[in-house]
Amino acid sequence: MNTVYIDSDTMRQYGIDFLTGEACALSMRQLCEIDEAMMRTYLAYTGIQTSIREIAKSQYNNRNKYSVFLTHEVIEDLIIMRLMEENQMVVEILPREQQGFSMRKHLLVGQSDEIREYLKRHFDTDGTGTFYQIGRTYAIYEQQPRRGFSNIHGFTGISQ
Secondary structure (H helix, E strand, O other), X not given: OXXXXXXHHHHHXXXXXXXXXXXXXXXXXXXXXXXXXXXXXXXXXXOOOOOHHHOOOOOOOOOOOEEEEEEHHHHHHHHHHHHHHHOOEEEEEEEOOOOOOOOOOEXXXXXXXXXXHHHHHHOOOOOEOOOEEEXXXXXXXXXXXXXXXXXXXXXXXXXX
C-alpha cells in the first residue's frame, strides 16, 4: 500500500507537464503537455473516438507530446485512472476541519485487503478518523464495462 499526493511530481510521473496556469482568466484550465500514455487515458476519459495517430502533437515546449487544456479536477481523475491500471483499489482520504492544522487530501493505493485492513485500524465505522475522513473509494470490477466515461466515477466500481 502506498500514499499518493496529486502534486507536480506525481503529475510529471504520469506524463502531465504544466505549461501555464493562466489558460483562462480564473486559472480554472491549465495548458498542459501530456505524453502518449496519458493521451490514451484522456481519450478513454472523454470518450473521444479517434486514433491517437490523427491527433496533432504539441506546438509548445515538447513536440513529442500533446497539448490539452485540463482543469485540476480532470487532472486528478486522469491520475486516478492511471493508478487504477496499477492497483486493485484507490481510496481518497480527505482532511477534516481542524483549527491550526494544514493537511492535504491524499490517496491510498494498493491491494484491496491491505487497504481495508488499514482503514479498519485507523478510521471509525462511519469513515472518520482524528484528522482525516474517508472519501471516495475506487475499485475495478472483474466485468468492467468498456465505454467512454467522461467522469471517473462512472468508470470505477464503488463509491462510499
